[in-house]
Amino acid sequence: LDRLVPRLEDRGFRVRALSLGACGDDGTSPFAVTIHTWANDICTAAESMNTPKVLLGHSMGGYPISLAGEKRPDLFNTLIISKFRWTEEKLGSIREHYIECTLDKALTPTQQRALQTHMEFTTVRRLEADHSPFLAMPERLAALIEELPPGV
Numbered sequence: 001l002d003r004l005v006p007r008l009e010d011r012g013f014r015v016r017a018l019s020l021g022a023c024g025d026d027g028t029s030p031f032a033v034t035i036h037t038w039a040n041d042i043c044t045a046a047e048s049m050n051t052p053k054v055l056l057g058h059s060m061g062g063y064p065i066s067l068a069g070e071k072r073p074d075l076f077n078t079l080i081i082s083k084f085r086w087t088e089e090k091l092g093s094i095r096e097h098y099i100e101c102t103l104d105k106a107l108t109p110t111q112q113r114a115l116q117t118h119m120e121f122t123t124v125r126r127l128e129a130d131h132s133p134f135l136a137m138p139e140r141l142a143a144l145i146e147e148l149p150p151g152v
Contacts, residue, residue, distance in 0.1 A: 014051055018042060020064065023106055030111050031118075038064035039071055046075040057081045059106065059131065097123045097148045099133075099141070106131040123148055 005015045020038045022028040042064055046053050053076045057065035069076050098121040100112045107115075116124055125144055127133055133141045 013054075014049065016045060016049060018045055020061065022111065023060075024108075025105070030114055035064050035067055039067035042068035043072045043075060046072070053077060055081070096121050097125070099144060100124060100126045101129045101131060101133060102126055103129055104131045 005017060008015050018041065019026060020041065021033040022030040042055070046068070055065040055069060055076055057063070065081055098112075098116060100109060100116070101107075102109050104112065125148070127137075127141065127144055129137055129141070
């Protein structure tokens with residue numbers, strides 16, 4: 001964000017970057033928050049701003065911004081995010097792999113491991129990378145993905 005915020009502000013945007021509960025350095029347990037908690041926090045922050053709002057979500061942030069837009073479309077003009085659609089029936093038929101980024105500050109390794117104990121993954125691999133290995137080490141990430149067992 002340190003690189004992005006000034007560039008947006010130079011273009012006339014009034015930027016407010018939110019930290020979601022249980023992410024990064026926030027000490028909240030990941031099991032004490034829900035996507036609805038995050039969406040409500042986003043809506044509350046948006047209510048305090050008078051200008052038209054654009055929601056930008058990176059990674060997991062895409063889910064709560066989508067829900068915030070669904071809950072309060074009157075607060076936002078634009079969401080910058082891919083659409084997410086899934087069902088248990090479809091998701092349940094796909095093998096799930098987890099790549100733990102050991103240098104991640106957005107979702108710390110401790111938080112990632114807690115998540116792993118509550119979900120069933122076919123494979124868990126560790127990568128010495130931050131939250132965006134697709135930018136920092138795309139070749140290593142591609143090699144790790146190639147090593148994962150294929151779906152059935």
